Amino acid sequence: MKLIRLLCCAFIALPFFQFLSVISVCAQVRHTIIAATGDAAPAGGNYVGFLNTLAVNARGQVTFDARLGGPSATGVFVNDGNTTSAIALGPDPTAANFNFVSTPFITTRGDVIFNADTGIFRGDGRTTVALVQNGDAAPGGGTLIPNGYAANSQGVIAFDAFMTGGVNTEGIFRNDGTHTVAIALDGTLAPTGGTFLFFSSPVIDEYG
Numbered sequence: 001m002k003l004i005r006l007l008c009c010a011f012i013a014l015p016f017f018q019f020l021s022v023i024s025v026c027a028q029v030r031h032t033i034i035a036a037t038g039d040a041a042p043a044g045g046n047y048v049g050f051l052n053t054l055a056v057n058a059r060g061q062v063t064f065d066a067r068l069g070g071p072s073a074t075g076v077f078v079n080d081g082n083t084t085s086a087i088a089l090g091p092d093p094t095a096a097n098f099n100f101v102s103t104p105f106i107t108t109r110g111d112v113i114f115n116a117d118t119g120i121f122r123g124d125g126r127t128t129v130a131l132v133q134n135g136d137a138a139p140g141g142g143t144l145i146p147n148g149y150a151a152n153s154q155g156v157i158a159f160d161a162f163m164t165g166g167v168n169t170e171g172i173f174r175n176d177g178t179h180t181v182a183i184a185l186d187g188t189l190a191p192t193g194g195t196f197l198f199f200s201s202p203v204i205d206e207y208g
Contacts, residue, residue, distance in 0.1 A: 032081075034062055034064070034079045034084065035047055035050070035064065035066065035077070035079070035084060037049060037050075041066070041068055041075060041077070041086070042077065042083075042084050042085055042086050043072065043075060043086035043089055044070070044071050044072070044093075045068045045069045045070040045071055045072060046068065046069050047066050047067070047068065047069075048066070048067045048068060048069045049066065049067040050064060050065070050066050050067070051064075051065040051066060051067065051074070051102050051103075053065045053102065053103050053104060055104060055105045055106045056106065057106045057107060057108050057110065057153065058108055058153070059080075059108070059110065060080075060081055061078055061079065061080050061081070061106055061110055062078065062079045062106070063076065063077065063078045063079075063087070063104040063105070063106040063112050064076075064077055064079075064104065065077075065101065065102045065103065065104055065114070068089075071093045072089040072090060072091055072092060072093065073090060073091065073100070074089070074090040074100050074101050074102060075087075075088065075089045075090070075101065076088045076089075076101045076102070076104045076112060076114045076123075078104075078106060078110070078112055078125065080110075085125045086125065087104065087112045087114065087123045087124070087125055087128075088101045088112075088114055088116065088121065088123055088128060089101065090116065090117070097116075097118075097128075098116040098117060098118065099116075099117045099118075100116065100117045101114055101115065101116045102114065102115050102116075103115040103148070103149075105149075105151040107151070107153055107154060107155040108153045108154065109155070110124065111123070111124050111155055112124070112125075113131070113149070113151050113155065113157060115148070115149065118133055118134050119131070119132050119133035119134055119136075119146055120132050120133075120146050120149050120157065120159060120175075122155065122177070129177075131157060131175050131177065132144060132146045132159065132161070132173070132175055132180055133146075134146070136180070138161070138163045138166060138168075138171070138173075138182075139173070139180060139181055139182040140166065140167070140168065140182055140185065141165070141166035141167060141168075142163040142164055142165040142166020142167070142168065143163065143164055143165050143166075144161045144162075144163060144173075144180075145161055145162040145163070145164065146159050146160075146161040146173075147159065147160050147161055147162070148160060148200075148201065148202075149202070150201075150202050150203045150204050151204065152204050152205065152206050152208060153206060154206070154208070155176075155177060156174065156175070156176050156177070156204060156208040157174070157175050157204065158172060158173070158174050158183065158202035158203065158204040159172070159173055159175065159202060160172050160173075160199045160200060160201070160202055161173060163185075167187070168185040168186050168187055168188075169186055170185070170186045170198055170199055171183070171184060171185040171186065171199065172184045172199050172202050174204070174208065176208065183202075184196055184199065186198060186199070
């Protein structure tokens with residue numbers, strides 16, 4: 001009988017201990033406001049709203065997109081825990097290169113990949129380079145009109161795109177920052193039989 005009571009006490013004590021552990025962990029959590037509507041944006045104007053894309057890397061850097069109240073309408077930003085910097089603006093009153101920017105992702109190095117009305121780009125706050133742009137040559141012929149993308153922590157992306165001027169009209173592609181290769185094209189044979197018809201929402205793992 002004593003053994004049964006001891007076992008019962010042990011089973012009761014274990015969940016209680018786990019509960020106390022959760023309370024202890026929660027007590028150590030610290031929340032920091034990175035940006036809020038009405039706050040001044042680092043490149044001018046203020047945050048009007050947020051486009052609900054957030055990404056964080058292993059170094060704790062956070063990137064996000066926002067709607068702005070002048071002089072730009074949209075922006076992609078990064079916060080390092082202390083300061084927030086602009087990565088890209090749409091439109092950018094100084095560079096006049098984008099009309100709209102959104103959907104950022106941040107790599108382990110701190111580079112930010114984002115969508116713009118003219119393609120998919122990578123920036124670090126100082127320089128911006130195109131990974132793929134509207135009108136780039138498509139592998140296999142024709143030209144690309146890139147849509148959505150997915151990226152891994154090394155900055156390799158997979159993206160879907162429409163194609164014009166060639167045999168194929170749509171495909172999934174991979175870009176490592178230098179080269180674009182086709183992963184799958186509409187009208188080509190699928191591994192499970194038949195042919196690919198259309199694509200959406202690619203993903204990519206850490207091996208690329």
